[in-house]
Amino acid sequence: xxxxxxxxxxxxxxxxxxxxxxxxxxxxxxxxxxxxxxxxxxxxxxxxxxxxxxxxxxxxxxxxxxxxxxxxxxxxxxxx
Numbered sequence: 001x002x003x004x005x006x007x008x009x010x011x012x013x014x015x016x017x018x019x020x021x022x023x024x025x026x027x028x029x030x031x032x033x034x035x036x037x038x039x040x041x042x043x044x045x046x047x048x049x050x051x052x053x054x055x056x057x058x059x060x061x062x063x064x065x066x067x068x069x070x071x072x073x074x075x076x077x078x079x080x
Contacts, residue, residue, distance in 0.1 A: 006042060006076055008033055017067055025058045035060055036068045042076070 012018065013029040021032045039060055060068070069076075 006037065008072060008075055012071060012075070015071060017071065021060070021064060027058070032060075032068075036065065036072075039065060040069070040076075 013033065018029045018032050022029045025032065025035075035058065
């Protein structure tokens with residue numbers, strides 16, 4: 001269980017906030033979620049290292065992290 005990312009529903013990747021952040025950081029919505037999970041300590045046992053290099057080229061700001069925590073709280077509550 002520790003070697004995989006939490007299950008995030010497809011509709012989260014399509015959220016307008018995720019799209020806005022993806023445009024801001026010039027990446028994909030998946031990379032935004034991967035970065036969020038890595039910064040939030042969810043990508044463990046090498047998962048952060050295995051994500052796309054672009055994911056590591058930016059750091060989400062704390063207010064962005066809070067927004068993403070709010071969007072994903074129902075899906076990550078068992079993971080936190």
